Amino acid sequence: MSTMVPDTPLPTLDRLNATVPDDLDLKQIARAWFDSFSQAATAGDAAAVAQLFVQDSFWRDMLAFTWDFRTFSGLPKISQFLADRLAVARPTDFVLRDDAFLGLQRPAPDLAWIHMMFDFNTEVGIASGIARLIPSANGEWRAHTVYTNLEDLKGFPEKIGRLRNPAPNHGKWVEDRKREVAFEGNTPTVLVVGGGQSGLDIAARLKALDVQCLVVEKNARIGDNWRNRYDALCLHDPVWYDHMPYLPFPSTWPVYTPAVKLANWLESYAEALELNVWTSSVVVGATQVGDAWQVTIKRGDGSERSFTVKHVIFATGLGANDGAVPVYPGMGVDVTMVQRSSSYIMSTEKGWKVLMEGVYSEGGPPTDVADRLSASFPHHMSVGLSQRTAKVIAELDKDILDGLRARGFLLNDGIQGTGFGLLAWSRAGGYYLDTGASQLIIDGKIKLKAGVQISRFTETGIKFEDGSELEADVVIFATGLGNSGKQIANIVGDEVAKHLKPVWGLDAEGEINGVWRDLGVKGLWSMMGV
Secondary structure (H helix, E strand, C coil), X not given: CCCCCCCCCCCCHHHHCCCCCCCCCHHHHHHHHHHHHHHHHHCCCHHHHHCCEEEEEEEEEECCCCCCEEEEECHHHHHHHHHHHHHHHCCEEXXXXXXXXXXXXXXXXXXXXXXXXXXXXXXXEEEEEEEEEEECCCCCEEEEEEEEEEEEECCCCCCCHHHCCCCCCCCCHHHHHHHHHHCCXXXXXXXXXXXXXXXXXXXXXXXXXXXXXXXXXXXXXXXXHHHCCCCCCXXXXXXXXXXXXXXXXXXXXXXXXXXXXXXHHHHHHHHHCCCCEECCCEEEEEXXXXXXXXXXXXXXXXXXXXXXXXEEEECCCCCCCCCCCCCCCCXXXXXXXXXXXXXXXXXXXXXXXXXXXXCCCCCCCCHHHHHHHHHCCCCCCCHHHHHHHHHHHHHHCHHHHHHHHHCCCCECCEHHHCEHHHHHHHHCCCEXXXXXXHHHHHCCCEEEEECCCEEEECCCEEEECCCCEEECCCCCCCCCCCCHHHHHHHHHCHHHHCCCCCCCCECCCCCECCCCCCCCCCCEEECCCC
């Protein structure tokens, strides 16, 4: 694979020359470390905080200290980060969470760490953290990984729970909503391009923060980006991984969501949360005016409306997917898959159990806690863990993988043997989460042509570089997603687009480029996920 990540060896007990005693008093160790950490951090003593970390440690921060998504690898970088940011963020009021969030974890016989969660404040916000301590040869426990996350801004609480609107509305709600959605007499502060799950997600958060927001969706209905695809489409990640803010899926929801069911849910979600959405509408242009953006929207009836907004958020997905697909009787009777290069294959049945059991699973922690637990493992730090789990999954999937190889299917084990995760974050592709197609290939029901590149089309099909030909009535390109940056450029223009940071893929610190963070141009944002 072309993408490389740093070699970050795991803190195995052999490598540390350490043991975990049977009579370990983990509460006393955790409390002692946390007290020293909180006192030094509150005092702004960067050197004292740094002394609590091992040499090859990690600190991942999401907005709490840096207003960005950053991962600092190694004690020198952590020390510089602390020297730069402690005095600015001014962390205080550290509180260690109760015993439910404290424990000794043994992810493998040769790995051990004390895990803890905590809360604290900064100068401007309310934050949380996760720390993992590892043992040393002399019995001392120091931090190997710390994760800090901004939860809320002080003075800007979400209007939820006890802060929700308490006033009754007798007979005025329908007209009030019409005026709100139409933006009669007022202007949105934020305009969101795209009404899929990411667009609705950010719109819901902004609504709860009393920020005026308009979502512009090109399709006729919310959910059409899922509804108008092929009939058999179904999510391949489980329901516990996919909850949206304020309105989780009901406990009766299927583990794997059919696309049309998800489409209907997104439509009802927008209605229930009173999100301001214009369907059958497209943003035809956005021009920078000082620190704002003048945005022109073309409605379904041909009319146009312009707003000057502070922020434009692109929630258009990882690539364009335009055009309706016609349906004819007798489609798909004889199918041959042309595989240009190797793929990583993981069955959802076996793979998700290994990767998500106890986190995103039935009986696991609430999704917001699971999200933080997952995020607390920096991508580069997790390479060794991912290599191990990929081997476990491959052994569980042995029958499928062997069957595919016997058919000539080209397989790989992911970027540097890490399986699914780094492929998703780096490429948003290169893998298949198997729910049945692999067996069709093994059984010969889907034919295979692998390892040879296409040379050209012929009158009857395709000719390959090795001179062979394949007759085909229809050729479908399933070669990945488009360029998200190009979609933005189509609206803001090439001159502005030249200053945009890359969208997707991992940067040198192992953080995702340009998504849910600074995009490089004031007031422009890209928000999406897989």
